[in-house]
Amino acid sequence: xxxxxxxxxxxxxxxxxxxxxxxxxxxxxxxxxxxxxxxxxxxxxxxxxxxxxxxxxxxxxxxxxxxxxxxxxxxxxxxxxxxxxxxxxxxxxxxxxxxxxxxxxxxxxxxxxxxxxxxxxxxxxxxxxxxxxxxxxxxxxxxxx
Amino acid sequence: xxxxxxxxxxxxxxxxxxxxxxxxxxxxxxxxxxxxxxxxxxxxxxxxxxxxxxxxxxxxxxxxxxxxxxxxxxxxxxxxxxxxxxxxxxxxxxxxxxxxxxxxxxxxxxxxxxxxxxxxxxxxxxxxxxxxxxxxxxxxxxxxxxxxxxxxxxxxxxxxxxxxxxxxxxxxxxxxxxxxxxxxxxxxxxxxxxxxxxxxxxxxxxxxxxxxxxxxxxxxxxxxxxxxxxxxxxxxxxxxxxxxxxxxxxxxxxxxxxxxxxxxxxxxxxxxxxxxxxxxxxxxxxxxxxxxxxxxxxxxxxxxxxxxxxxxxxxxxxxxxxxxxxxxxxxxxxxxxxxxxxxxxxxxxxxxxxxxxxxxxxxxxxxxxxxxxxxxxxxxxxxxxxxxxxxxxxxxxxxxxxxxxxxxxxxxxxxxxxxxxxxxxxxxxxxxxxxxxxxxxxxxxxxxxxxxxxxxxxxxxxxxxxxxxxxxxxxxxxxxxxxxxxxxxxxxxxxx
Numbered sequence: 001x002x003x004x005x006x007x008x009x010x011x012x013x014x015x016x017x018x019x020x021x022x023x024x025x026x027x028x029x030x031x032x033x034x035x036x037x038x039x040x041x042x043x044x045x046x047x048x049x050x051x052x053x054x055x056x057x058x059x060x061x062x063x064x065x066x067x068x069x070x071x072x073x074x075x076x077x078x079x080x081x082x083x084x085x086x087x088x089x090x091x092x093x094x095x096x097x098x099x100x101x102x103x104x105x106x107x108x109x110x111x112x113x114x115x116x117x118x119x120x121x122x123x124x125x126x127x128x129x130x131x132x133x134x135x136x137x138x139x140x141x142x143x144x145x
Numbered sequence: 146x147x148x149x150x151x152x153x154x155x156x157x158x159x160x161x162x163x164x165x166x167x168x169x170x171x172x173x174x175x176x177x178x179x180x181x182x183x184x185x186x187x188x189x190x191x192x193x194x195x196x197x198x199x200x201x202x203x204x205x206x207x208x209x210x211x212x213x214x215x216x217x218x219x220x221x222x223x224x225x226x227x228x229x230x231x232x233x234x235x236x237x238x239x240x241x242x243x244x245x246x247x248x249x250x251x252x253x254x255x256x257x258x259x260x261x262x263x264x265x266x267x268x269x270x271x272x273x274x275x276x277x278x279x280x281x282x283x284x285x286x287x288x289x290x291x292x293x294x295x296x297x298x299x300x301x302x303x304x305x306x307x308x309x310x311x312x313x314x315x316x317x318x319x320x321x322x323x324x325x326x327x328x329x330x331x332x333x334x335x336x337x338x339x340x341x342x343x344x345x346x347x348x349x350x351x352x353x354x355x356x357x358x359x360x361x362x363x364x365x366x367x368x369x370x371x372x373x374x375x376x377x378x379x380x381x382x383x384x385x386x387x388x389x390x391x392x393x394x395x396x397x398x399x400x401x402x403x404x405x406x407x408x409x410x411x412x413x414x415x416x417x418x419x420x421x422x423x424x425x426x427x428x429x430x431x432x433x434x435x436x437x438x439x440x441x442x443x444x445x446x447x448x449x450x451x452x453x454x455x456x457x458x459x460x461x462x463x464x465x466x467x468x469x470x471x472x473x474x475x476x477x478x479x480x481x482x483x484x485x486x487x488x489x490x491x492x493x494x495x496x497x498x499x500x501x502x503x504x505x506x507x508x509x510x511x512x513x514x515x516x517x518x519x520x521x522x523x524x525x526x527x528x529x530x531x532x533x534x535x536x537x538x539x540x541x542x543x544x545x546x547x548x549x550x551x552x553x554x555x556x557x558x559x560x561x562x563x564x565x566x567x568x569x570x571x572x573x574x575x576x577x578x579x580x581x582x583x584x585x586x587x588x589x590x591x592x593x594x595x596x597x598x599x600x601x602x603x604x605x606x607x608x609x610x611x612x613x614x615x616x617x618x619x620x621x622x623x624x625x626x627x628x629x630x631x632x633x634x635x636x637x638x639x640x641x
């Protein structure tokens with residue numbers, strides 16, 4: 001899909017400010033003051049930026065794919081890591097995904113990938129057991145336990 | 146003050162725990178500096194899980210030790226491979242890489258290491274000399290001035306951290322509005338929380354900073370691939386004798402070393418200017434003040450000394466507005482500030498009266514960490530050229546996991562992971578389409594201070610707070626900043 005990423009970014013900012021400002025009108029006067037003080041100028045400026053982007057720029061405003069191939073891969077993996085940790089936590093989900101990334105994306109040997117996963121488990125257990133840092137156990141694991 | 150200073154120094158030196166933390170911080174900082182694309186910002190994010198639960202002083206010392214030495218090692222890939230470790234190290238390439246090409250890699254490395262160390266120590270000295278004057282100035286500021294300082298900080302950084310003031314201001318305002326999420330400090334009304342308990346305390350700044358900075362950097366790092374081809378590794382041979390020769394060069398050009406260190410520290414004081422300006426300005430000064438400027442660009446050792454001293458000395462200057470006004474001197478300092486807040490250190494005027502020991506501990510950390518970094522790198526000098534064989538693919542997943550860990554520990558809520566994905570997508574668009582990201586950090590960090598100061602000012606003086614003498618001075622600076630930006634843009638637009 002090819003779209004103009006500059007326009008998309010400016011439009012996203014306009015929509016975000018519209019959202020924040022409209023919501024602020026439902027707050028009481030005192031609570032609404034700061035969001036409106038910041039949101040209204042933000043909306044006006046982002047609208048101005050959108051107009052700047054829409055105007056022709058001598059070739060700079062060409063439509064292009066927002067996500068290139070390698071970027072798409074890593075974005076999917078970051079989303080995968082996030083969902084994996086939400087589901088299976090830091091001690092189980094993170095090492096498994098880390099080993100999988102090393103093997104499938106980084107092209108490392110199986111032994112190195114497993115070693116990486118093991119190192120990740122060691123760091124997590126070290127944080128949890130030695131430094132007594134509470135780690136997220138994962139929604140699925142929490143449900144099963 | 147002298148007593149506090151000495152006791153802070155002894156508190157670091159005589160404590161094996163503090164010295165160990167500092168050594169670990171320095172080692173991590175050197176690693177993050179030497180790997181192109183990583184840098185100090187990701188370094189702080191990487192360390193956040195490990196400082197969670199630490200006391201403020203040890204935690205801050207650990208983070209600052211890491212952050213202050215990133216540029217010391219960042220020059221190494223600039224010299225050996227012509228690839229800057231971080232943005233501000235780019236100026237070192239101009240003469241550092243030609244020196245390596247003509248067989249003087251060791252000399253360039255020695256000059257870099259010594260210049261960085263001396264610059265860092267002078268930066269710390271500069272900060273300590275300003276300490277007696279800053280306290281009374283900060284305490285003279287009322288809520289009205291603090292509100293306008295927040296606006297000034299965003300304007301400064303918006304004007305200086307990218308090509309477009311408009312984009313910078315929008316991003317800064319977005320950071321400020323994100324900071325309003327949560328319970329209103331005055332009325333207690335919940336804003337933008339939608340029944341989500343984890344949002345009542347607001348969006349965690351560490352999570353927001355990780356999303357806006359770390360996620361886009363990881364995407365760029367993973368998409369770019371390795372630092373250099375394996376064949377390039379160790380291409381330049383050098384001996385320790387060459388390295389020492391470079392160290393001596395720094396003392397042969399002591400006047401330049403001193404001048405560029407002071408210029409760097411002064412630039413660090415000005416929010417938004419950052420390392421790029423410091424290193425290039427000092428490089429320009431080295432060229433202008435040289436009797437033989439034609440040697441520059443072809444391997445002049447002064448061209449390595451000047452940017453490297455400035456790169457490290459600016460950290461001393463940048464710490465001052467960061468700590469006392471809550472206005473980070475650079476984007477790296479902004480992330481460091483977020484981490485300090487997580488440790489329980491609240492930037493602002495109170496530091497000048499209640500936590501002087503902390504400020505002195507940080508000043509000593511700057512000085513000691515820079516000396517430690519030089520010693521460590523000198524010991525490792527014979528093997529530095531092997532760094533090119535490190536594979537970035539191995540690092541990326543570890544940084545992703547540690548970033549997620551940092552998000553979780555910052556607020557203790559798994560829902561932060563969802564925020565990371567949303568804000569991370571926005572941060573990636575910002576990076577890809579040249580929207581400056583540092584104003585966002587300033588906005589989210591200064592948001593609560595700005596809102597509190599605004600309400601207090603309105604209660605005390607009404608809208609007339611804008612007409613107080615110091616307020617008028619700050620408003621004038623804001624107007625001049627914008628006017629200078631417009632004038633600069635127009636000059637650029639007019640064809641020569």
